[in-house]
Amino acid sequence: MPRSPLWLEGVQALEAGEGLAIAYAGHLLARLGATVWKAEPPGGDPIRTLGPFPGDVPHPEKGAHHLFYNAGKRSVALDLARRGDRALLARMARAADVLLVDAAWAGAVGARSEVRRGAVAVVVTPFGLTGRYRQLPACDLVLQAMMGLAYITGEPDRPPLPVGLPVAELTAGQLAAGIALVCLLARRRTGQGALVDLSCWEAALTAMEHAPMAWSYLRRVWRRRGNLGGLAGWGLYPCRDGYVGVISGLGDAYLRFLDLVGPPLDDPRFRSMSARTRHADEMHAAILAWLEGKGREQVVQEAQARGLPFGYLHTVADLLRSPQLRARRFFRSVDQPGLGLLTVPHAPFRSVGVRCKLGPAPRLGGHRSLARRLSPRPEASPGLQRALPLEGVRVLEMAIVWAGPLCGRLLAEAGAEVIKLEAARRPDLIRGPARPLHPGDGVYPGGDPGPDPWNRHAYFNDRNRGKLGVCLDLDRPEGRELARALAARCDVVVENLSPGALRRFGLDYASLRAHRPDIIYLSMPAQGLTGPERAHVGYGATNDLTSGLISVTGYEDGTPQNAGINVSDPVAAFHGFVAVAAALHYRQRTGRGLHIDLSQRESTAYFMAPYVLDYVWNGRVAGPRGSSHPQWVPHGLYPCQGEDSWLAIAVRDDEEWERLCRAVPAVGPLADLAAADRMARRREIDDLLGRWARSLPREEAWAVLQRARVPAGPAYEGPALFADPHLRRRRFWVAVGHPSAGRRLYPGPPWRLGLEGPCRRPAPRLGQHNRQVLSRLLGLSAAELDRLEREGILATRPRDG
DSSP states (O other): OOOOBBTTTTTTEEEESSSSHHHHHHHHHHTOEEEEEEETTTOOGGGGGSOOEEEEEEETOHHHHHHTTTOOEEEEEEOOTOOOOHHHHHHHHHHSSEEEHHHHHHHTTTHHHHHTTTTTEEEESSSSSTTTTTTTTOOOOOOOOOOHTTGGGSSTTSSOOOSSSSSHHHHHHHHHHHHHHHHHHHHHOOBEEEEEEEEEEHHHHTTTHHHHHHHHOOOOOOOOOOTTTTSTTTEEEEEEEEEEEEEOOSTTHHHHHHHHHHHGGGGGGSSSSSHHHHHHHHHHHHHHHHHTTTOHHOOOOHHHTOOOEEEEEOOOHHHHHHHHHHHHHHHHEETTTTTTEEEEEOOSOOTTTOOOOOOOOTTTTTTTTHHHOOOOOOOOSSOOOOOOOOTTTTEEEEOTTTTTHHHHHHHHTTEEEEEEETTTBOOOOOOOSSSSSSGGGGGGGOOOSSSOOOGGHHHHHHTTTTTTEEOOOTHHHHHHHHHHHHHTTOEEEEEOSSSSTTGGGSSSHHEEEHHTTTEEEOOOOOOOOOOTTOOOOHHHHHHHHHTGGGGGGGGGTTBBBSSOOOOHHHHHHHHHHHHHHHHHHHHHHOOOOOOEEEOOHHHHHGGGGGHHHHHHHHHOOOOOOTOOSSSSSSEEEOOOSSTTEEEEEEOOOOHHHHHHHHHOOOGGGGOOOHHHHHHHHHHHHHHHHHHHHTSBBBHHHHHHHHHHHEEEEOOOOOHHHHHHHHHHHHHEEEEEEETTEEEEEOOOSSSBBBSOOOOOOOOOOOTTHHHHHHHHHHHHHHHHHHHHHHHHHHHHSSSOO
């Protein structure tokens, strides 16, 4: 029986650069079937030095990061001081459709020249190719600090925390892969190349939400809230055999939560979200009393039976035992020469009829002879792409809250026409309640819900910019017929509802495929479309727990800590963006559509691969380690002068250590310490750096380290993000006027294409574009639209029921 085709058959990519962002971008392309050539210096990419290792014995061919992130690639070791190696690099670049490079390698591969010949070049750097910080080094700790995530993760009276996965760099890698693929689609249409400037910092900021929007809308600084200090009824609670995520839910889910927990919470004091926050201590006490003596599986089963998005904290060992992940064969075996079978996550998404490529990681320089036989790509049209890459692609988004809408926003920022379809009786939950009981029940301009609060909520208006809005009564047959007719005129559908939720409206994949056989349909449920737990509901907070993320996030005392944002939401959105781009390539090549199954839990659990290998090799169940690093010292957040003012500092090698010692007299006497000695004296080094940092204002200490080119950056809070001179110089924050919410600042696109400015279309008011879309796409007359409005098929405000 013939094997299914790969998503990206025939695509050639060159990866040349350091850091996890570039490595993960190349990993995704390789996993999806592209041939990825990895150019490495003679000593190998530094990723090969990162553990864990089998038996904790370092080896450049056996590190978990290398084995996972370089899986399926081809390695060519190059000494650019040698003419022959420079010529071989030029041959590799000339053969590549996509170049994934950092600033240092961009010149060596002749990225700008190759773009003029039709290549797509994505230059991935910590801070972008322009601006004040363009030449500064950074690592994931620094990026998590500067994106504002560390500042809002942890307990209020303790230091900020990075989350336990390198999410800043990995999300940048996701977006680098996605924008490369959509630009390659445009290249196939126009014959022209593209040069993309992708800043890891700006990409990571695209994953943020609470802190920037709280400042933009309320002038409120979002701070660390701990495991139980956020929204009452939402938190990480201990139970008999672990930790449970108690999530009371949005909308009418709170009534089901009351049914679960019982009488103590059925009280007027807890009727509104703001009232629950005011009485949070009483609420937490009632929940802790209810949980006493209960096991984690019992609690989750009882909650899920009521449709509540509870989950329990999964360690890496729990992931490997999970019945859901086993049923979906999320973990697979790869035969790695010299090591045997490795257990690794298979893919962050899947689809019937197309496959991902599982392969071993390459031996350093193992494909040099193959590289010599590469042929140049066909010559393309001269010049650069002049239109956004997804122009001409139409997307119907039937998604709610965060993951699905953010995926839709990325597609819109890449040029697609995105139509957000909402149900009149069940609009997007993140619009907030139609009649808030208290202004604190949402994030409204100046704290005022106004006469139309559903159009004024910050989170909705951030996630849905650039879209058209249609609102139909889907409980009535004519509303469902209109929705199906709209879908038939779209190339892509994006939804993140529970499996089967759209079937009763005839808007599921099987129903729509009958009308549009080549449709690409992205489903993003919490647990995926199959498996014994497929019906489990989950929010981002649920998926953070069940993916393993929270098990490795926390202080060094071992207590797990909720992340400051629901990390799984943007991670799923970014993987969804990559999946849609890859599916469009598949359709362009075959003429066939796809139904993409993206489990939000698996999408984040995919990042747990190094911890999985550590457990399989060494029997080690990874846990929280604060802001420390298993190999790099120093690596942490240090207090500076001023209230809650912190600076991230990291040293990755001896050269950076020497520069730090020259710049900071406090550690100068330790300049001769090798890496192993620095690890042994970590507490002493942290104490010395902490005393030095406390003696200076944050900006002054950072300036010292900038001049020394030591990776460092402030743990930014919301207002500092908007004031940062580098972001202002690059015009990252975009002012967008909204008819109900006024003019506010929002993050711009996470990439720079050198085309027209960022999309300034605000998020749609509910049903704002009903007439425009239905007349243009379905040919409805003004009289027909008038009738639909009179009969309530079209809506511009939420309906009861």
